[in-house]
Amino acid sequence: MRALLASSLLLGLAAGAGAVSPEDAATFKSEIRPILSTFCIECHKEGKEADFLAVKELSQINTRRGHFRSAIEQLRNRTMPPPKDDQPTEDDRRKVADWLERVLRETAKEMGPYAGAVTARRLNRLEYDNTVRDLLGLRFKFSQTFPSDGGGGEGFDNNGETLYLPVILMERYLDAAEAILDEAVLIPSTRRAFKPADFEQGSQMRLKPGAEASVFFPVTMSAPHTVTVAVRSLQAGKASLELKVDGITAQRFDVGPNDGKPAEIQLQFFRGPHRLTLACAQGEAEITGLTLQDNPKKVTEERREAHRRIFGGVSSATLAGKSAAERRQAAADILRRFARLAYRSPVSDQDVAKNLALFDRSAARGENFETSMKLALKAVLVSPRFLFRIEKDHAEPGIRPLSDHELAVRLSYFLWNSTPDAELDALADAGKLNDPATLKAQLARMMADPRSKSFLRTFTEQWLGTKAVGDTVPASPEAKDSKGIYSKEIGDDLRTEALSLMNYLVRDNRSLLELISADYTFLNGRLAGYYGIDGVKGEQFRKVAVTDGRRGGVLGLGAVHMLTSPGTRTSPVLRGSWVLGTLLGTPVPAPPPNVPALDNAGGKKSRTLSLREKLAVHRADATCASCHNVIDPIGFSMDHFDRLGRWRDVDEKGKPIDATGKTAEGKSFDGIAGFKQLILERKHEFARQVTAKMLGYALGRSLGDRDDGTIEAIVAKLEANDFKAQTLLEEIVLSTPFRNRNELTAATKPKKPAKTQKEEK
Numbered sequence: 001m002r003a004l005l006a007s008s009l010l011l012g013l014a015a016g017a018g019a020v021s022p023e024d025a026a027t028f029k030s031e032i033r034p035i036l037s038t039f040c041i042e043c044h045k046e047g048k049e050a051d052f053l054a055v056k057e058l059s060q061i062n063t064r065r066g067h068f069r070s071a072i073e074q075l076r077n078r079t080m081p082p083p084k085d086d087q088p089t090e091d092d093r094r095k096v097a098d099w100l101e102r103v104l105r106e107t108a109k110e111m112g113p114y115a116g117a118v119t120a121r122r123l124n125r126l127e128y129d130n131t132v133r134d135l136l137g138l139r140f141k142f143s144q145t146f147p148s149d150g151g152g153g154e155g156f157d158n159n160g161e162t163l164y165l166p167v168i169l170m171e172r173y174l175d176a177a178e179a180i181l182d183e184a185v186l187i188p189s190t191r192r193a194f195k196p197a198d199f200e201q202g203s204q205m206r207l208k209p210g211a212e213a214s215v216f217f218p219v220t221m222s223a224p225h226t227v228t229v230a231v232r233s234l235q236a237g238k239a240s241l242e243l244k245v246d247g248i249t250a251q252r253f254d255v256g257p258n259d260g261k262p263a264e265i266q267l268q269f270f271r272g273p274h275r276l277t278l279a280c281a282q283g284e285a286e287i288t289g290l291t292l293q294d295n296p297k298k299v300t301e302e303r304r305e306a307h308r309r310i311f312g313g314v315s316s317a318t319l320a321g322k323s324a325a326e327r328r329q330a331a332a333d334i335l336r337r338f339a340r341l342a343y344r345s346p347v348s349d350q351d352v353a354k355n356l357a358l359f360d361r362s363a364a365r366g367e368n369f370e371t372s373m374k375l376a377l378k379a380v381l382v383s384p385r386f387l388f389r390i391e392k393d394h395a396e397p398g399i400r401p402l403s404d405h406e407l408a409v410r411l412s413y414f415l416w417n418s419t420p421d422a423e424l425d426a427l428a429d430a431g432k433l434n435d436p437a438t439l440k441a442q443l444a445r446m447m448a449d450p451r452s453k454s455f456l457r458t459f460t461e462q463w464l465g466t467k468a469v470g471d472t473v474p475a476s477p478e479a480k481d482s483k484g485i486y487s488k489e490i491g492d493d494l495r496t497e498a499l500s501l502m503n504y505l506v507r508d509n510r511s512l513l514e515l516i517s518a519d520y521t522f523l524n525g526r527l528a529g530y531y532g533i534d535g536v537k538g539e540q541f542r543k544v545a546v547t548d549g550r551r552g553g554v555l556g557l558g559a560v561h562m563l564t565s566p567g568t569r570t571s572p573v574l575r576g577s578w579v580l581g582t583l584l585g586t587p588v589p590a591p592p593p594n595v596p597a598l599d600n601a602g603g604k605k606s607r608t609l610s611l612r613e614k615l616a617v618h619r620a621d622a623t624c625a626s627c628h629n630v631i632d633p634i635g636f637s638m639d640h641f642d643r644l645g646r647w648r649d650v651d652e653k654g655k656p657i658d659a660t661g662k663t664a665e666g667k668s669f670d671g672i673a674g675f676k677q678l679i680l681e682r683k684h685e686f687a688r689q690v691t692a693k694m695l696g697y698a699l700g701r702s703l704g705d706r707d708d709g710t711i712e713a714i715v716a717k718l719e720a721n722d723f724k725a726q727t728l729l730e731e732i733v734l735s736t737p738f739r740n741r742n743e744l745t746a747a748t749k750p751k752k753p754a755k756t757q758k759e760e761k
Contacts, residue, residue, distance in 0.1 A: 025058040065705035077630040096589035115740035130418035131644030136306040136395030154696025162370040185304035207280035214277040220371040230262040230289030239283030404428035416451040466559040493527040494559040518552040522537035549673035558645020572635025585689035633661035636676035
């Protein structure tokens, strides 16, 4: 079937305008594959999983797209074939790489629609807190006790493949739900006055030494309580008593025979059943009264609003005198409305009935309306439909459109990291959201909303890695700014500079190429002083022109330079690797084992050698040279920036900075300004990387070979629209994978491993 599909694809390519032609098929067989076979056969023998040489006809190229893309990078970076093996000529390297890249682009455009399978995934910590905020108006970090979310797929922490559900997280969900409802549900303050009949069997109001009187009662709200005990001694002297909570002594006190003022004791009670005991330790005493008054914390406007969102105007007071059936119907109406918003989809009568049973159980115990509702509401907040983003599976394989409600959820968590609002819900209810014109209008509306700041921050900081600056990548104590010691505020400013650049490009619909070419940056007075730039004052960040070629774009960000500088020095290796992996989509392989430390390169002379000289020694080893010839020149272009992102003219050894270099392809540059121009010569490659990152973030999954068609189609739109940032967002939202999903086929479902003969027996 796959071979038949590939053959059909080749016929379609031959017929399409600008598609791969029969001449390309002949060229592959007569020129391209022979070069690959000659120099790659030793490592890529047929039968291996990564054997791209198994592709003998161009019609089969889609079965090994990822491997061919890797081969292109290896050829261009001179990392393959291994240095000890025979090498193709430079002309052959360039010819094969350029030819394969063109063919991969063309075939990607003709691969046909593909959406991919997005797994059900839980809300990450940011999404959880934002969802609670938009659901109830509460802005507390309820997720702060949750385990950290790991990055996966395209490097983002919203990837469903890495959002695992550890056992401890289920416990944290229960705790968070209780904390949320403690804030959101305002339970009427209660005062209990215990009568003799309320005390447990065997209790007496007159206590002799060793005697006890106990009452058992439920606490519906964790809060401080005032216990008021009216008791007197039955003898001329004082009587000694103990007040116990659940068998543990909480307070000791003495009373005389004529004590008229009751004892008031402050205790913290937590939700649940408790036993309160008054025990006589010495003398004889008589209990004349015992009351319990809760003292809930202050009702803020935020808490009052959260309560209103849940209950509207319904309360124990408004339901006074109503029948049990009327109270139950009021509870059902509240649950239906709350669950619809929390589940982000319509709810059925069965959904409501399941949670209403918990209300019934609590109400049967005589608890007030608000307390009974808390139990049912908690069930909603720990439901998989609240904690997870779940899209309905279908029995038939292939592509199917998302429902309007599923699309609303994708859109809101992409652009807001939060739940759909009332307008999205209304469009979904009406079945109008899947219309392209409606989607475009909603994209514009949602990006104009302040909640989109969360998306821009999350995407920018996780893509560039700047989130770590000042956190897991702290500055050393001796770091200096223009006014003294490096401060936390400088770290915050460095991150804000990066975020301001991305925010400006998207809000003003600028070209994404300005991520490289910008002749401006965003500074406040503190960061400008840190960089040594005059004329900027105040706390407010503003756009500042930079004409000396030192700043501008992501390569001029101090946060990037700090991020790629380990310990007490800079690192051309880390900086070059960052550019390749982050900006050009060419991740650098891990170094081989037992590589000697760079600081020791040069042996006894290492102390006198500059970092550039040490790297030259390092590259003398052919094993190291294959990668370092690609990485190091890129890193050298950024060598004028010290480990904290400030401009310098001499390195750590006091030697003049040499920021010149030559790429592995033989192109020379001088400093960061010259290297930027080389990246701009690779516009398609850069645009492809930005597109892949943004698409992976939007979908919350890893991208694969089948996604190439979508990526290339979006890049083509970018090229036709001057690489405008809003074009990227619009094309992603309108793309096939964003609006659809692929159901798994029998061929793509996980297969059970074959049993061995021993297991069969």
